[in-house]
Amino acid sequence: MGFYGVLECGSPVYDNHLITALVERWRRETHTFHFTCGEATVTLQDVSVTWGLTIDGEAVTGVDLYDNCMSNFVNDDTSEVDVVKFTRCVALIIIGGIMFPDYQGGSARLIFLKLLRDFDNVKSYSWGSAILAFLYRELCNASLIEKTTMAGPLYILQIWAWSRIKCVNHDRDGLTLVVPSVDPDAIIPVSPYGARWKVGFNYTHSPTHSVRIIRDSLDPMNNNEFNWIVYHKNDIDVKTIIDSYDNKIWRCVYPPYML
Known part of the structure; x- marks a missing residue:
């Protein structure tokens, strides 16, 4: 069915304080998080590489x-x-x-x-695009002042934050991910990028369980403290997913006046 990557990432354990701090920076007008170093958001590529889900095909x-x-x-x-x-x-x-x-x-x-x-x-079916649309909708709803709860694929959002925002990136005690050899005829596919976070964490040098501390860490964040390029094609757990798509799927076509 194509859901093996979701299972490989394990049962999600949420950091509600981190998610709350991110929701506070979400803007409904642009569907992006506003940081002092710029704007960023979860993309179709993030969903596909993290869980290994398809992002093109029939609509869900x-x-x-x-x-x-x-x-x-x-x-x-x-x-x-x-x-x-x-x-x-x-x-x-x-x-x-x-x-x-x-x-x-x-x-x-x-x-x-x-x-x-x-x-x-x-x-x-394009499961990845449906998941991203659902996440955007929940972020927009949660950003309203009267909302106190949030649903949606928050594990994708959490892995996105861990991968990109250095001040909330927990030290991993050790990678348990064993990447099998790439065999196109293999029954079990290669584990996706999200599976590398299924490890123990060291919280000594990272803020957690406090919205105020996470806010104070995000406020002064500069450009060097945000990882803009996460996926490297030489990483075996990313390469097999990227290579499975036409390169055009990661790009968009837009009019010159939008530059």
């Missing part, structure tokens, strides 16, 4: 419904039909719990169920 659309999904575990006596049902249930847990989480945290939107009918066709 449907009627927005909520319901609870129940399933039993698979055993040796489980029929093939039940295995297929269980697989769809697991996919809904990934989609509803990590990729498109809501405020409740215990429900899955049945809008996605029809997209899981044909397993071979699931990867044809």
